[in-house]
Amino acid sequence: MGASNSAEPKLSPEQREAESIAASTGALPMLQKAFSKLANPESNTVPLQNLQQCFGLNREGGSYNTENAPDSFPVLLDQLGSSLVDQFFVPDKEGISWIEFVKGYNNCCARVSASVSLNMVLRLFLALAGKANQPLHLEFESGDSDCKINGYLLPREVFLLLSMCWVMSWGCRGLKGKGDVSLPDLNHLVLSAIVSCGQVEGGLNVWDCDILSLEVQLPAGKFVTWVMSTVPCLPDCLRQYFLARLLSAVTTGDELGLSSSSAVGDISSTATHDYILTQGRAWAISITQRTTVNEEISRAFISGGDGIDDNLLYRASAHGRGLNRFWSNVEGYKGPLLILVTASSGDADESHESSSTNRKWVLGALTDQGLENKDIFYGNSGCLYSISPVFHAFPPSGKEKNFVYSHLHPTGKGYQPHPKPAGVAFGGTPGNERIFMDDDFSKLTVRHHAVDKTYQSGSLIPDQGFLPVEALISEVEVWGLGGNAAKDVQNSYKRREELFTEQRRKIDLKTFANWEDSPEKMMMDMVSDPNAARREER
Structure with a gap:
């Protein structure tokens, strides 16, 4: 030794x-x-x-x-x-x-x-x-x-x-x-x-x-x-x-x-896609995050763009506008989501189409979890982005937790005297959301940061004043940033929902094989002679 x-x-x-x-x-x-x-x-x-x-x-x-x-x-x-x-x-x-x-x-x-x-x-x-x-x-x-x-x-x-x-x-x-x-x-x-x-x-x-x-x-x-x-x-x-x-x-x-x-x-191959989320915008978002989102964006957008389409969950121009189409594509995804909206407030001179086009702006919201159909705000964390023409990030302020609101009109329920609005929102309070997108995906409302204590303060769009700004939506995209695991969970969820739907559509032919026992014959008999049953009882 x-x-x-x-x-x-x-x-x-x-x-x-x-x-x-x-x-x-x-x-x-x-x-x-x-x-x-x-x-x-x-x-x-x-x-x-x-x-x-x-x-x-x-x-x-x-x-x-x-x-x-x-x-x-x-x-x-x-x-x-x-x-x-x-x-x-x-x-x-x-x-x-x-x-x-x-x-x-x-x-x-x-x-x-x-x-x-x-x-x-x-x-x-x-x-x-x-x-x-x-x-x-x-x-x-x-x-x-x-x-x-x-x-x-x-x-x-x-x-x-x-x-x-x-x-x-x-x-x-x-x-x-x-x-x-x-x-x-x-x-x-x-x-x-x-x-x-x-x-x-x-x-x-x-x-x-x-x-x-x-x-x-x-x-x-x-x-x-x-x-x-x-x-x-x-x-x-x-x-x-x-x-x-x-x-x-x-x-x-x-x-x-x-x-x-x-x-x-x-890396020029990714430039052929006409997505809201370009390479430059994706990289800007990635360098604001110290989470797995950074690596997922880098893998999809910076590393040659391989598999970009696998991350795209919803695009209004491809899947159809509206909250129902939106929901059918994002439901069941249990991972971070990046939601992007391109809109224009119409402040430009309508007689100059090029001017109106140049004044389009892009907003984004990053959630740390999937979306849920709720009539209240929810979420644990998130970040708002002013992406174009000027990039700014608005992380959580730590004062409130009104991160996400995503609500569809309920089905199968009775009359509601005061129904909650259907749409997608981020920050603010019910009725005074900082960003609100209606259920038709046609109008976007952006309010001053004074109404919001969830995200940090700042202007989301250039020259934003104190009054709410209503804008026309031209495109909406949702990108899944949870990796292959979150996508597999969503695929399993969709297969299960398709199976339940198919089971509900099936008819028990043995029960309705005999015309005398079929509900159609009973309905026809009642319509032709509604008192027939009473005569037989007498």
Whole structure:
């Protein structure tokens, strides 16, 4: 025993501390495998080029398909791997040693606060912008991970930052194949940052403005506050991308971790669907949630869009309008639901159809459970969303629990002097709902947040006043975000209901085989001679 103990190599305090931090995240075995795959056996260090390729985006002749992104965006993404290595690793003369490899992982993926994670994302973005010859007006007071950030960002720089985070969110999903990197529409998120952080002279027309040309300055402190309050999961994109690339290095047989077979693929296929829930909107909703909803949205919408239709439970234009059609498609689903509504209040000039079209807005509501047919409010949690043209999230306030109201007119009951309204609502109180959709799915009523103590305050639509706003509904969608388990439960429920319906339709032919015993003959006899039974009794 003593001889074996003396033969074991002694770990330095620095290595012991680094491995202890990595072990606390459960990643130490993965790091050991990744290091063995990436390292040079002779020097026992990871060559800098190998690590840069591991964290880079290998396009293999592909292109960046962007509509409004500046020309610097492809250059910025080409530098992602080298900038990320420079940000978190300290190389030796021969490369990255084991200790520095583990410390680099800890610098990026160790458990830290959300503000520290955002600080790391902004530092990486600052380095990328510098390499792309797009200097930013951001300054860090010190090298500490939680130091104060001074300066400001312009709207086009916010767009670049969000685009970088989107690509990292998408790139960590293990996509295979070659293709182009296609950015979704992120204008609703950029407008949200502008409205929350900046002041535009003469006001801002959110319906029609060239966002990337605006010169409004968004102070760094306000921008950090906006991220923490609106999209708190945005900083997680860096950690997830970092971890996913190391996992890819472990699972692939290539020594460099990423080969052309695992290059970034083509995500433009999902753009062919004319759904309310686009990739950009789905991603915006996902980075507001730290629940399983985040992963389910990412799986369906960010990872190439495979299986999107499996998540769609109801669409008014496809399944028919009205609460009955709506209910037949969502009943029995026991999982989180995302309900989206596209509407227009009719404030635009009716003589200009294009103007009316451009002024459509989208609202959303996320529930943590399935819907129930009740004439009262119910639910344990939820979140309201103003999605387009400006994105905002309204999580629970903690004061009341009037999360959801979904009620159909009762069948088989007698006269009710004061029937409860049929429709779907969120927040507020009965008769003063914050969002109410009637049973025909033709009219949407949006009220001021003063009537609602369930969800946080704020305007759901641009220029919303104190009076209720009645809008015409053009489309309604319901997306199931409970995974395969919730869908299986709903399928079982539908099969059971179909079986009960079929059993109720069956007729016992043995009972009614004889005409003399049939109820039809008894009814005919009563109609022809209603006193026949009395004569026989006499």
